[in-house]
Amino acid sequence: MLLPRFLKIDLRSLILALAVISVMATLSNSFYATYEAQRALLISNTLDANRVYAAKLAEMTNTMLQSSQSQLAYSAALLAPAMKDDSTLLSEMQRLQQQTATFNSVAVVNADAVVVAVYPDTLQVKGARLTSQSARLSITTRQPVITDPFISLSGNYLISISYPIFDKEQVYLGYVAGTIYLQSHNMLSGILGQHYYQDGSSLYVVDRNRTRIYHPDSARVGEKIRDNGVVDKVLSGEEGALALTDETGTEMLAGFAPIPQTHWGVVAQRPRAATLAGLDQQMMHVLLKIIPINLLILLFIWISAIFISRPLWQLAHKAKLMDQQESLKNIARIRVWYFEAAQLKQAMLKGLGLLNTRITQLHNDSHTDSMTGLFNRRGMQQMLDSYQALGQPLAVIALDIDHFKQINDGFGHDVGDQVLAALAALMQQGARQADAVCRSGGEEFLVLLPGLPLPLAFEIAERLRQRVAAHPMPGAGHITISLGVAHWPGSDDDLNAVLKQADKALYEAKRRGRNRTVLASRDQQPVHDSALPPPEDPPKRGHPD
Template sequence: MHLPSAFRLDLRRLILLFAVTTALLTLANTFYASYVTQRDLLIRQTLETNRVYAAKLADSTEGLLNLARQQLAYSVAVLAPVFDQPQKLMAETERLKTQTSIFNSTYVVSADRSLLAISPQALAKPGSVVNSDGAREAVAMRQPLVSQPFVSVIGRLVIAVSHPVFATDGRYLGYVGGSIYLRERSALDVLLSDHHYRDGSGLYVVDRQRRILYHHDAERIGEVMPGNPVIEAAISGDAGAQRVTDTDGVDMLTGYASVTSTGWGIVAQRPTEATLAKLHGLMLEILGNSLPVSLLTLLCIWWLSRLIARPLWQLASSARQMDSQPAAEQIRQVSSWYFEAAELKRAMLAGLAQFNHKIGQLNHDTITDPLTGLLNRRGMLARLEQWQAGNRPFAVIAIDVDHFKQVNDSLGHDAGDQLLRQLAQLMEQVARSNDVLCRNGGEEFMALLPETSLADACAVAERLRQCVADSPIPEGMSVTISLGVAHCPLSSAGIEHALKQADQALYVAKHQGRNRVVTAGAA
């Protein structure tokens, strides 16, 4: 049975089908592999960020509690000699409440749990017996402690920080304490509530009984959390990060840490979906950008399939006329180019590799000064954009060679170029590994020092100035530099302002006699 010619599967169609299928599968595999790699990287970065974040908040909470204990310890020294004087007890509770702002309320309780003084005074009357769990625990333990959450006599869910008071003869008099409200504004709430995302991410704190001490949803404070690996690890004193499913069934990327003195667990989490949301948009953008190239590739495949099939089609046509006289001549005239095609493929691959190398070199050249090897102004601005996006503070040093024109005029431009290269080398010797060194143009240079104070930047600038002054150029001529130092955001309103201040300080250094360092503040 013979198929119609329109449906006949010839070599050209076979090659086209195979090549298109291979190209689509390769594109899909590359796209998927890229997605998986980027997804795993984002998840690892988010887990590590949340782990560091939880550890930082655990340290901050520990510091807040230590400060509270220190304040109470100081009050004990004041209260012990006057424990039988109600007015002085009241004055000290007022001072403790007003001065520290750590506690929502402060109080003094006797050994029989009688309230001797309290601030604010409207909360309870002195002389009443305090029957809260925190009071009983403080009297029973007779040592500095942070209580478990309990409901106070006025119906608030609180934790109490207390310190025992002993007479000079060792007799237990009672304790002084402060309450931190869990469902209302407090120092602990202020510390933790500033760290909350708006994309479903959040932070919560639990005690050893898994009771929630802080949650961005105030209604959940006091609730006992069901056990999960993250909470169990945190309250057992561990720190780390895990990917878990929360009680609402949401896939979360979680970091956790422990507050050592209390055994509280601090958990910072972010939904996996929120973490990957930007990745999905990025992959769609990549796909959109790759479509024109993909269409062009398919067009080339179609053309190549015709080119590959043509010699065999010619041979087949000639084979059908083997009994004719011109058949031999027709076969000799068929262009059999397969070996040359393989060589061409190899040459194209070599050319592509060379092209990629040149593109990479071109990208490097666009941000690098060819004379000194330092970043040019474009590279410097790109780095500043990264720092600005991360709100990263830095110091900036503007540098200019004194009397550079005289070097060019007297020794020639080759000596001037050698001087600039030598200055770049000295800057690299003085700078740290993470400092950014740039040549703005001509004899103007700039150094960007991340996470560096203005005073430290001035010290670096002075070392560089002295190093240049002590290093003559090869022709023996002494050269000096003038430097202006500024800081962002310490001494400016933004990056452009900081750069401008550094230039102004450099201008002042020039007019004050050159060969000196001037800070933006001094300028």
């Protein structure tokens, strides 16, 4: 017989193919999982590093601004008695500007918003009246002020840090101010610009009006930033990290932190592509390290497949020659070393006998009763022949429905058929897989119980009787059955005689009042029966049987 092409694949090839697919799938899954884990770790670490970096710079900037105000407060105290002494004013301005690199310029402005001293004096603004809103803010508030960015009289884009000057009577005299040029070098740009990377990473500062007041590229200072989730969060006072696409369309990993002193925000960001640039190379190193191990695993699986498949291959090869005279000996010579192959070998040896052929035939429709699904007389006889050929002891239960004619006459044959089917279902529910439940004719049934002793068979019959009596049947209510139990070879040496013994015990149960179980003996006399009282007979709508 020619087999389809796919059935010609041997077990060794299947095992190897399955192993290769499994190893490749595992390798791919592991590689992908590692890639995703590394990718997520790099992104998470970058976000966290940028957050920490932004928070540190925000803290340093806040400290620098507080220090600047402290310097101005000290100068304001010194300048209060010398507001009309130009020499003292200029000397203090020079000291204040040169003391640190905090300010690009310093100035003293009187209460009329007129500049009375400035350093460096090259600015040429002494005597000028300040009119801009940012410049006059210190006069109107008479409080320490850090202004928003503005363009000064000398044309510099700057912020001003001022401190009010009061005399001993707390009369307001003006203020001393230091300016930080946003597009020039100073302490602020030194703090923010010392860690500028060349991979696209950047750090910038925005003021409360979303204006960029610091950026490594001075050309971008003064830009208004719109539609930026990071700026939204940092100006609301939040500290954290966020992945976003910036205004240039670049995917960025940003950390941010606020500067409480000024309500500014510091943003440190790095391109996502730069963060993941080395990931592909790392994964290639991982792949090169795990490939040799997986090749060794495949080699081991291939060798194992040979040893695992050899007994099965030999059994399959001998199966094609089972019609030969030496097939039993050939199969018996095959060495099997694991359970499944041993079981298969044993099954093949048993399968050469007539028993498997006959049992297989029992599954054909010709051996089954169409109404109940039970074995018919032909199927029952086939089973009996098999048991007798094997010498298999068995118990036999013969049973019959009490007053079945009354059910048919009173309720109709359709209801009678339903009762038969329901009874068959109850019998099958309580049967073992090895048991054979048969319909021997009409309302008569036979149950073959291989390997069961007579007392146990009697108990099973009793349980069945009680279950049937307690179970309402469709359309007919409660019914009862009578049962006879015999055993082969206990009741008789001839199996057919044992069936007759079970029948006689059944009819003895009928004679004794129905709804009972009677045991048969070797001398063909019933020896024992159940003594439970029968339930009420089913309702009568016709003539009694």
